Amino acid sequence: MDATQSVPPVPAVPPAIGQVLPIYFVGDESHSMAGAPIDAVNRGLADLRDEVAKHPLIGKKVRFGIITFADSAETRLELSELSEELALPTLAPRGRGTSYAAAFAALRQAIPGDVALLKSSGYQVHRPSVFFLTDGQPTEDEGRWRDRLAELTDDTFKERPNILAFGVGDAEATVIQQVASSPRYAFMMTSGASTAGAIAEFATSMLNSMVSSAERLERGERTIEFEKPDGFVQLDAPIL
């Protein structure tokens, strides 16, 4: 017997060493976020890190990344395990613009490499989720951000993420609806509420969503669970 034929091919990586859920926070750093709103974002992110790190089961299952946008988009935290020692970036207002296109392009750029890296380490990877938070309308040509969004959500993009979109301040409900990958993932701050207060509620809901989604990661089911934060309306009905 030919010995070379009886040996099964050795995979390049050990398969199935763990399962992970990539989650990206994509946050608005435009000038209008200055003061209480951006402080609420920073506080929310720090709480999220601490709570996830403390949870006995989900810390190892979640990988969290931060991308911010204003005139341009920046990756502020590469996809990371949330441990108590993890140093988070401090978000600060920069630039006058609110370029959704830059944010979508940055995600489209980052996700395939991030997923490939996890897979090459032997992880089984769940469909990524994006929490998109903005306090303004896109300051660019509508066609431009729509095209970048289409590239991110197109069926031919294998790693296309689930996008949950949250509008606070001057964000436009009809735009938020288009950004979200499902109508039940679109949320708008109730009119008259405080932006910083709404952001704090958003951050709590993002944390709860990460915990409940990561707790019940299953192969065949939708990867993200989410309940409407207080102070927001869900845009799953036509806007009148």
Added chain:
Amino acid sequence: MPPQSQVSGQGTRGGRVRLIRGPLVIGEPAPVVEAGLVAQDPYRPDTVADGGAAFGLTVRAASVRGLAKRYTGEPRQDDVCLRRHDATRTLIAVLADGVSAAPRADIAAALAVRHAAAAVARQLDADPAPPPIDWADVFGQAAWALVEEHRRSSGEPQAGVEQAAPLLATTLLVAAVTVADEEPIHVQVAAVGDSPALVLQARRFEPLVGETPDAADLLGAGVDALPHKPHAFARAERTLGPGDVLLLASDGLALPLGDGTGEVGRVLARELRRPPNVVDFARLLDFSRATYDDDRSLIAVWSDRS
């Protein structure tokens, strides 16, 4: 008699008989969590372990609550059911994985396995030289049991699949293993949803029905489930040859098993070469491995023909 120290699960430190405690760890261990006792009514036990011998077959079945649900105190949403049909020398084995988005998935899984097993048995009763199993009937009856339960619990006698499905949803995997004299052991198996049936042959896991994870894809697509999709079943037939072990699994095991070439596959292949006792089988299934904390169920069938 082997010396006592070689009896599994028992240590002899200092001459005293000791139980070896704790889970089997495969790779990086999962954290140890205190399991919350389930508050659900009807009560669902954390673990079920079952098995026995019939018609020259040995079967083991276990369903263990995942670490995530132990941590939150939620009930196990997988279930398993065995049944023997003596007139046709057929072992019926059924496994269900409740869809966790449905709040009563645990009840759905428990009902589906029992009604599917009964449906197969009724078909075999009706014909002593049975034709191939009518799977549409089996899945249809299991689906109907979920609708009936919803009608009962909601007090809405007109409720249908649309009303029941958001609350009671489950995958379902059913196998019938028939042992006729002088004939090869015949396996018929069918599944709605992603719970796979496999045959373990030496160290290889051969998929029969259901999905095995594809390393190229991302996890998290939708899943077919009862009561919505009783007709969306995949079926297979196969002869169970010497050394073959038939396995029915829920995705809580199928996911860490992957294509069977990793650590979990190696351990299972080694430990399932021969039937462990019923409790050891459940312990094997309840292995500890970081990030894999879903409910797990497994039914394994061995033949004593060499």
